[in-house]
Structures are given as structure tokens and as C-alpha cells.
Amino acid sequence: MSENTFERHDKREIVEKYFDMIYKLALSQTKNRDSADDAVQEVFLRFLKSDKKFESDEHIKAWLIRVAVNCCHNVFSNSWAQKTTPLTEDIIFDTEEKGDVYYAVLELPQKYRAVIHLFYYEDMSIEEIARALGQNASTVKSQLSRGRKMLRNMLEGGYGLV
Amino acid sequence: MFKRIYKSANDDIKTNRELIDKIFETAEKAPAATRRPQIFKYGTAVAAVFVFAAAAFMYPQLAKLNEQPQLPVENTEEQGKIEEKALQEDVLQKTEEETVIPETKTEQQEVTPIIPKVEVQSEDPTELAQPKENEGIAIVSESGDAQGFSISEGPSGRMFDGSGAAEMKTVALELLTEVSEEEKAMVEVFLKSTFGERDEQTENAYIFEIVGKLDGMFLCRWKHWVIDHSSLLTELVISEDLTELYECIYTEDGFVQWNTSNNMLEN
Numbered sequence: 001m002s003e004n005t006f007e008r009h010d011k012r013e014i015v016e017k018y019f020d021m022i023y024k025l026a027l028s029q030t031k032n033r034d035s036a037d038d039a040v041q042e043v044f045l046r047f048l049k050s051d052k053k054f055e056s057d058e059h060i061k062a063w064l065i066r067v068a069v070n071c072c073h074n075v076f077s078n079s080w081a082q083k084t085t086p087l088t089e090d091i092i093f094d095t096e097e098k099g100d101v102y103y104a105v106l107e108l109p110q111k112y113r114a115v116i117h118l119f120y121y122e123d124m125s126i127e128e129i130a131r132a133l134g135q136n137a138s139t140v141k142s143q144l145s146r147g148r149k150m151l152r153n154m155l156e157g158g159y160g161l162v
Numbered sequence: 163m164f165k166r167i168y169k170s171a172n173d174d175i176k177t178n179r180e181l182i183d184k185i186f187e188t189a190e191k192a193p194a195a196t197r198r199p200q201i202f203k204y205g206t207a208v209a210a211v212f213v214f215a216a217a218a219f220m221y222p223q224l225a226k227l228n229e230q231p232q233l234p235v236e237n238t239e240e241q242g243k244i245e246e247k248a249l250q251e252d253v254l255q256k257t258e259e260e261t262v263i264p265e266t267k268t269e270q271q272e273v274t275p276i277i278p279k280v281e282v283q284s285e286d287p288t289e290l291a292q293p294k295e296n297e298g299i300a301i302v303s304e305s306g307d308a309q310g311f312s313i314s315e316g317p318s319g320r321m322f323d324g325s326g327a328a329e330m331k332t333v334a335l336e337l338l339t340e341v342s343e344e345e346k347a348m349v350e351v352f353l354k355s356t357f358g359e360r361d362e363q364t365e366n367a368y369i370f371e372i373v374g375k376l377d378g379m380f381l382c383r384w385k386h387w388v389i390d391h392s393s394l395l396t397e398l399v400i401s402e403d404l405t406e407l408y409e410c411i412y413t414e415d416g417f418v419q420w421n422t423s424n425n426m427l428e429n
Binding site: 019037094117 | 181392412
């Protein structure tokens with residue numbers, strides 16, 4: 001990539017391309033739309049301000065995921081009820097099983113949630129997740145395994161979780 | 163099946179695409195980060211190489227200067243005589259000095275040195291160099307009395323910058339645990355009583371988000387509500403017994419850090 005690869009319209013394209021991915025990741029991490037909005041803004045503002053040289057689209061994606069998870073670590077559901085809505089009231093699914101599965105994932109500890117989300121929704125491999133989160137592959141494997149175990153316990157029948 | 167259902171559930175979620183325009187508007191207002199020219203990097207490397215090379219070259223020269231000359235054996239007696247003579251002269255000179263009465267002694271006036279009064283509030287030289295008046299936000303409690311400390315507004319002007327601090331505490335963020343609603347309410351009440359419910363100057367309402375508990379300390383985000391969104395002022399850690407309150411920072415490698423010598427409740 002050339003020195004001036006990321007002109008404004010390129011950065012806009014990248015933001016548009018990864019916005020939904022980062023937003024849904026942030027939502028699964030923060031369990032709250034307002035907090036997810038804050039986190040997503042923070043992620044992309046850092047991206048726009050950054051003059052980091054990215055080697056590929058995969059590099060950008062991994063960077064965005066890492067920054068998103070770090071930003072979301074700072075945010076939990078706040079107690080100022082007037083300005084926030086718990087996710088359980090905000091998202092209503094058309095089937096009960098979707099709600100069961102989605103909210104079961106939200107019940108997981110934050111570090112397992114990220115791995116489960118990236119593995120099952122973003123179809124990332126364990127190596128890709130490890131690279132994105134800055135962890136060892138073995139750590140990711142163990143978090144995935146524990147997350148699955150917890151989900152099996154929470155979800156009756158396990159919904160085919162192996 | 164789980165994967166299919168989870169994917170489908172996430173696909174149903176509508177994202178807030180209006181944020182994209184807001185992000186670009188905000189980015190346009192803020193100055194862009196600039197990278198230092200490469201010349202600084204290379205210049206520093208060259209300077210470092212030069213310093214090491216100079217030190218390596220100079221060291222033998224300096225070592226030679228410090229070496230005592232080795233006297234041949236036959237000159238020892240003569241050297242001893244020279245030294246004895248020098249010693250005698252030295253004693254003579256000292257004797258003369260002691261017998262001389264300083265003429266100005268009686269004329270000396272006792273001058274009391276004027277020691278300027280320095281308010282030493284901190285050992286941090288960077289903090290001493292900064293002006294004290296009207297710095298940051300003046301925090302006023304509900305009763306209207308000034309609490310006597312100021313906090314810089316926003317992450318860019320933080321009083322706590324991690325430099326020169328000798329009592330830093332660093333805790334991994336992954337150790338963060340959740341807190342009960344009762345604890346959240348208690349801490350929120352405490353922070354509102356300490357800082358007030360809104361900024362006096364801007365009248366923006368304060369928001370205290372209790373993020374969790376870390377190593378016995380409540381971790382909190384202090385924000386204020388600006389028109390239609392909240393904006394972060396700073397991050398705080400508060401002890402369980404509510405006697406300690408520190409401004410903290412998040413490091414990029416997943417730690418929370420604060421200076422334990424800067425208890426805001428004691429300043």
C-alpha cells in the first residue's frame with residue numbers, strides 16, 4: 001500500500017464496511033446500546049486519527065476488533081436509567097430460540113463473549129481471533145471451550161453446541 | 163444449530179448507521195495525529211551510536227589519566243624527602259593562617275538570609291511548574307463550599323499523566339469483577355456528594371458509571387451530559403470504604419493505573 005493510501009474516501013469506505021461488525025461486537029460486549037454507541041465512536045475516531053500503516057484488510061479488521069474490545073472493557077451497563085435502556089427491552093427477536101441463544105451469550109463473562117461472538121458470528125478461526133485479541137491460540141481455545149460449556153448449561157438441549 | 167440461530171439473531175439487530183456521519187463530523191473537528199518525521203528516529207539512532215563510539219574511544223584515554231605513575235625503586239627515598247618538605251610547608255602555612263586576625267570580623271553584620279516561602283505541595287516537578295490558579299474545573303459540593311482541589315477537564319488535560327510518580331499502582335483490567343446494584347448506588351451517591359450533580363459553569367449534569375470492582379477498588383467513569391450525548395471527563399477508582407479516590411488511566415495493554423500518593427480526598 002502506498003504512503004497516502006488512506007485518503008478520506010478510503011477511510012469512509014473502511015468505516016462503512018466494518019461498522020456493523022464492530023457495532024454488533026460492541027453490543028455483545030457492553031450489553032447496552034448507549035454504551036455500544038460510545039465504544040463504536042471511540043473505535044472509529046481512533047482509526048480516523050491514527051496514521052498507522054495497515055498491511056491488508058485483515059490487518060485493519062484485527063486492529064479494529066482489538067481496539068473495540070479494549071474500549072468495551074471500559075464500559076458496562078451504567079446506573080443512570082434515564083438515559084439507557086437494558087438490552088433485554090431493546091431487542092426483540094421474532095423467535096424465542098433466537099432470544100434464548102442471544103441473551104445466553106450475553107450472560108457469559110466478557111472475555112468468553114468476545115471469543116464466542118467472533119467464532120460463531122464472524123466465522124473467524126481460532127488463530128484469527130487470537131491475533132485480533134492479542135492472545136495465544138491456546139488461550140482462545142480454552143475460552144471457547146469454557147464458553148461453550150457454560151452455554152450448554154444455560155441452554156436446555158444445548159442447541160447443538162459441541 | 164447454535165451457530166445458525168446466533169447468526170440469525172445478530173443479523174436481526176439493526177445498527178445505528180447515523181453514527182457514521184457523527185464520527186466523521188467529530189473527527190473533522192479534532193486535529194489529526196501527526197507522526198514525527200523519520201529523521202527524528204534515524205537522528206536519535208545516529209546520536210546514540212555516536213555517544214557509544216565516543217565513550218568507547220575515550221574510556222582508555224580517561225583510564226590512563228587516572229593511573230598513578232609507577233615510581234622506580236631507586237627514586238623512592240628522594241620522593242619521600244619531597245613529600246616531607248611539602249608537608250612541612252603545608253603545616254607552616256596553616257599556622258600562619260590561624261594567627262591572622264580577620265580585620266573584617268567585627269565589621270561583619272549578621273545578615274539573616276531571606277528564604278522565600280515556597281508552598282511545596284508536590285514533589286512532582288511538572289506539577290510545580292504549572293500555574294495553580296484557575297486550573298481546570300473548580301469542584302463545589304452541594305453545600306457550595308469549594309472542595310479545594312481541581313480536576314482537569316477531559317482526557318487531554320489530565321492532572322495525572324503518569325510522569326515522575328513514585329507510587330503507581332497497576333492492575334490488570336481482566337481482573338475486573340461486577341458489582342451489585344446496591345454497591346453501585348452507594349458509590350454513585352458518594353460521588354455525587356463529593357463532586358455535585360452538575361458542572362457549575364456549564365450546568366452539564368454529571369454521570370457516574372460504576373464499571374466494576376478491581377482489586378478492592380470501585381472503577382468508575384465520570385462523564386457529563388452534553389446536549390444529546392454523554393462525554394467522558396475522566397476515570398476514577400474509589401476504595402471500598404470510600405476513603406480513597408484517585409484519578410486513573412487505562413493503558414493500551416489492558417491495565418488500569420493510578421498514583422496512590424494523589425488521594426483526591428486528602429488534597
